[in-house]
Amino acid sequence: xxxxxxxxxxxxxxxxxxxxxxxxxxxxxxxxxxxxxxxxxxxxxxxxxxxxxxxxxxxxxxxxxxxxxxxxxxxxxxxxxxxxxxxxxxxxxxxxxxxxxxxxxxxxxxxxxxxxxxxxxxxxxxxxxxxxxxxxxxxxxxxxxxxxxxxxxxxxxxxxxxxxxxxxxx
Amino acid sequence: xxxxxxxxxxxxxxxxxxxxxxxxxxxxxxxxxxxxxxxxxxxxxxxxxxxxxxxxxxxxxxxxxxxxxxxxxxxxxxxxxxxxxxxxxxxxxxxxxxxxxxxxxxxxxxxxxxxxxxxxxxxxxxxxxxxxxxxxxxxxxxxxxxxxxxxxxxxxxxxxxxxxxxxxxx
Numbered sequence: 113x114x115x116x117x118x119x120x121x122x123x124x125x126x127x128x129x130x131x132x133x134x135x136x137x138x139x140x141x142x143x144x145x146x147x148x149x150x151x152x153x154x155x156x157x158x159x160x161x162x163x164x165x166x167x168x169x170x171x172x173x174x175x176x177x178x179x180x181x182x183x184x185x186x187x188x189x190x191x192x193x194x195x196x197x198x199x200x201x202x203x204x205x206x207x208x209x210x211x212x213x214x215x216x217x218x219x220x221x222x223x224x225x226x227x228x229x230x231x232x233x234x235x236x237x238x239x240x241x242x243x244x245x246x247x248x249x250x251x252x253x254x255x256x257x258x259x260x261x262x263x264x265x266x267x268x269x270x271x272x273x274x275x276x277x278x279x280x281x282x
Numbered sequence: 283x284x285x286x287x288x289x290x291x292x293x294x295x296x297x298x299x300x301x302x303x304x305x306x307x308x309x310x311x312x313x314x315x316x317x318x319x320x321x322x323x324x325x326x327x328x329x330x331x332x333x334x335x336x337x338x339x340x341x342x343x344x345x346x347x348x349x350x351x352x353x354x355x356x357x358x359x360x361x362x363x364x365x366x367x368x369x370x371x372x373x374x375x376x377x378x379x380x381x382x383x384x385x386x387x388x389x390x391x392x393x394x395x396x397x398x399x400x401x402x403x404x405x406x407x408x409x410x411x412x413x414x415x416x417x418x419x420x421x422x423x424x425x426x427x428x429x430x431x432x433x434x435x436x437x438x439x440x441x442x443x444x445x446x447x448x449x450x451x452x
Contacts, residue, residue: 244414
């Protein structure tokens with residue numbers, strides 16, 4: 113079974129945390145919320161779902177996890193100003209391990225400068241940012257390109273979670 | 283005296299609306315909140331300041347105004363998915379009339395594809411997006427490049443508003 117790091121801070125999109133992590137746990141995988149400060153509780157933007165951060169990114173290594181999930185909302189915008197978070201995302205994408213991106217999550221890969229020549233989807237507001245980063249944007253419910261699996265918004269969650277579970281089982 | 287359009291929707295950064303518009307009104311200028319839907323009330327993200335939208339962007343023309351102010355927060359992220367708003371921002375920047383940008387406001391100019399070869403500042407989270415759009419990012423409290431006057435965050439508001447008032451008086 114896989115250890116899946118989930119990178120979040122305040123104003124994450126609740127459903128994009130809850131839907132995949134519930135399914136991961138049901139399938140027997142371990143879910144580890146990671147963020148800026150261990151022990152902190154962060155809150156969703158829509159339903160104020162509380163999430164307790166288990167591990168600080170600055171004290172974590174890519175070697176500790178098998179996959180990374182980045183929910184959207186405004187959490188990625190807040191996380192991309194943190195140098196340790198950006199370095200962790202850079203290293204995770206470079207490792208080849210699966211990275212599950214939904215909604216605004218590609219913003220973190222833009223700041224980490226690992227989106228060039230990749231193919232992803234993402235939330236409608238960041239399409240031009242994705243293209244300007246040198247990536248190909250595809251308007252589809254799930255886009256798979258190597259270790260990157262991406263979806264657009266909460267409406268894509270069923271397909272997104274199915275694709276992520278398939279990858280974790282592989 | 284100038285007619286200044288202020289482009290906002292929900293989750294705007296309260297102080298970035300209040301500080302400049304109070305100063306504009308005190309200097310005798312007219313402030314016209316514009317947005318997606320006329321008559322709608324939108325709310326700030328920090329202090330829940332209500333702002334009544336006077337004019338829909340889709341029913342507005344650049345000719346109706348002398349300058350444009352775009353406050354930050356998450357309002358620009360929401361506005362950049364609206365084609366009429368993006369077209370209006372494009373035309374305003376192209377007109378040469380003053381455009382005052384703070385915080386996340388450059389996101390709208392990225393989607394409008396009018397930031398290439400310009401020099402601006404903006405919120406720390408969008409620095410890579412600004413660079414990828416072909417612009418030069420400068421880390422300063424106010425950056426002036428032709429008709430674009432930009433600042434980074436609420437801490438720059440005093441200098442930002444002074445620069446905007448100077449431009450409106452010119």
